[in-house]
Amino acid sequence: MNTLSYKTVSANAKTVNKQWVVVDAEGEILGRLSSKIAMIIRGKNKPEYTPHVDCGDNVIVINADKVKLTGNKFSEKQYVSYTGYPGGQRFISPKELMAKHPQRVIEKAVRGMLPKTKLGKKLYTNLFVYAGANHPHAAQSPKTIKL
Numbered sequence: 001m002n003t004l005s006y007k008t009v010s011a012n013a014k015t016v017n018k019q020w021v022v023v024d025a026e027g028e029i030l031g032r033l034s035s036k037i038a039m040i041i042r043g044k045n046k047p048e049y050t051p052h053v054d055c056g057d058n059v060i061v062i063n064a065d066k067v068k069l070t071g072n073k074f075s076e077k078q079y080v081s082y083t084g085y086p087g088g089q090r091f092i093s094p095k096e097l098m099a100k101h102p103q104r105v106i107e108k109a110v111r112g113m114l115p116k117t118k119l120g121k122k123l124y125t126n127l128f129v130y131a132g133a134n135h136p137h138a139a140q141s142p143k144t145i146k147l
Contacts, residue, residue: 011050016043019057020142022135025106026063028147029070034109036147037061041114041126054119058126060142065102065131069094079108103129 021040025033043049043056069077078091094105106129114120128137 009048011048011053011055013053015048016053016055018055020060020137020140021057022060022062022142022144023147024063024144025061026066028067030067030105030109033067033147034106035113037106037127038110038113041110041123052119054122054126056123056126058140058142059128060135060137061103061106061127061129062133062135063131064106064129065098067106102131 023033023037037059039045040059041056043054046055049055073094075093075095077094079094079097081090081092082088083090097105107127110127111124114123128135
């Protein structure tokens with residue numbers, strides 16, 4: 001048996017092939033969409049996935065304002081933030097957040113599904129979310145995928 005023919009390929013920053021991908025969020029369920037986006041950003045859909053390397057694609061999400069939540073989560077779910085001051089705990093529902101910043105609902109969901117490390121912060125910068133159908137990344141010639 002030739003053991004030299006069985007080499008484990010480990011990706012690094014030079015060998016990674018990053019692409020640009022457009023995902024349409026219109027009519028999609030938030031959690032299901034976010035988990036697929038997080039998997040693409042992480043690079044787990046590629047055969048050369050390496051856990052400690054940013055080997056995922058750059059994801060552009062359009063129509064973020066048309067994403068759906070099931071059940072009563074749209075009005076009853078609460079996002080918690082803290083200002084840093086005593087008594088500064090703030091709560092906001094997805095309904096209120098969609099009215100102010102529709103893209104943040106998807107950003108929060110995807111960010112929670114990425115690693116909580118330095119690599120996770122770097123991976124999060126590969127996500128671009130827009131409320132409407134237009135995006136300014138036409139120069140990267142992204143390909144549209146259906147999840």
